[in-house]
Amino acid sequence: MSKIIAIANQKGGVGKTTTSVNLGAGMATLGKRVLLVDIDPQGNTTSGVGVNKADVANCIYDILINEVEPAETILETMIDGLHIIPATIQLAGAEIELVSTISRELRLKKALNAVKGKYDYVIIDCPPSLGILTINSLTAADSVIIPIQCEYYALEGLSQLLNTVRLVQKNLNPHLMIEGVLLTMLDARTNLGIQVIEEVKKYFQEKVYRTIIPRNIRLSEAPSHGQSIITYDPRSKGAEVYLELAKEVISYE
Numbered sequence: 001m002s003k004i005i006a007i008a009n010q011k012g013g014v015g016k017t018t019t020s021v022n023l024g025a026g027m028a029t030l031g032k033r034v035l036l037v038d039i040d041p042q043g044n045t046t047s048g049v050g051v052n053k054a055d056v057a058n059c060i061y062d063i064l065i066n067e068v069e070p071a072e073t074i075l076e077t078m079i080d081g082l083h084i085i086p087a088t089i090q091l092a093g094a095e096i097e098l099v100s101t102i103s104r105e106l107r108l109k110k111a112l113n114a115v116k117g118k119y120d121y122v123i124i125d126c127p128p129s130l131g132i133l134t135i136n137s138l139t140a141a142d143s144v145i146i147p148i149q150c151e152y153y154a155l156e157g158l159s160q161l162l163n164t165v166r167l168v169q170k171n172l173n174p175h176l177m178i179e180g181v182l183l184t185m186l187d188a189r190t191n192l193g194i195q196v197i198e199e200v201k202k203y204f205q206e207k208v209y210r211t212i213i214p215r216n217i218r219l220s221e222a223p224s225h226g227q228s229i230i231t232y233d234p235r236s237k238g239a240e241v242y243l244e245l246a247k248e249v250i251s252y253e
């Protein structure tokens, strides 16, 4: 059975893309068939797995707006079992173009229905907003992973996200669950990190993953080489923790 997981937080730069790419790569390395879906006009997941956006013929925009078949957009990556539906800057227009479309919140769900059977996991990298692209993702998803950066104001803005999750549950997708909360970019040398961990655990309790992602320079280097951490530096701490996270997420099957 396939599971569709959205990686969402409207706050920018909290590790959504890093988690999509490396959790996906980790799962594929563990033998799962994984489809990444880049639904962020920034297209960082797309370039992060080595796809040259200039060479992309059809992207997620064409699925949402032009009703192109998803199978015509799927690309392979350098990791066996890891495929991607890419995004290009063209997607920036979709928010506005979708406004006047019938059942605009259901576009991604309908499209993924056609391909999800081929995969164990579909991982959707959401943009840093709660607009129609994130709503499409939450409507298509079985569950959502919320990355939270171990920084000041970590919980700020989360009530908006949780409110959006509730609205989607009520109106569009009653099955949507919170898969887990992931603490990212922990700097273990500071007390602040420890405080944030405690605060987030108090709020989300057993939903918080045991695996905590530390700050790791190799994780921030990998995207500029168009690679996940698993191939860029398999011996790094970053590769170790994202594989651990992949095992943890798979264990909840």
Ligand SMILES: Nc1ncnc2c1ncn2[C@@H]1O[C@H](COP(=O)(O)OP(=O)(O)OP(=O)(O)O)[C@@H](O)[C@H]1O
Pocket (backbone or CB within 6 Å): 011, 012, 013, 014, 015, 016, 017, 018, 019, 040, 042, 044, 126, 127, 128, 184, 185, 186, 213, 214, 215, 216, 217, 219, 220, 221, 223
């Ligand atoms: N664990 C980490 N250690 C070091 N750097 C990291 C780590 N996680 C993410 N980064 C870096 O932090 C920046 C933001 O991460 P990322 O792009 O994954 O966040 P995002 O939530 O997808 O951002 P956006 O909201 O813009 O889409 C990137 O430059 C990334 O390489």
Ligand SMILES: [Mg+2]
Pocket (backbone or CB within 6 Å): 016, 017, 018, 040, 044, 125, 126
């Ligand atoms: Mg991103």
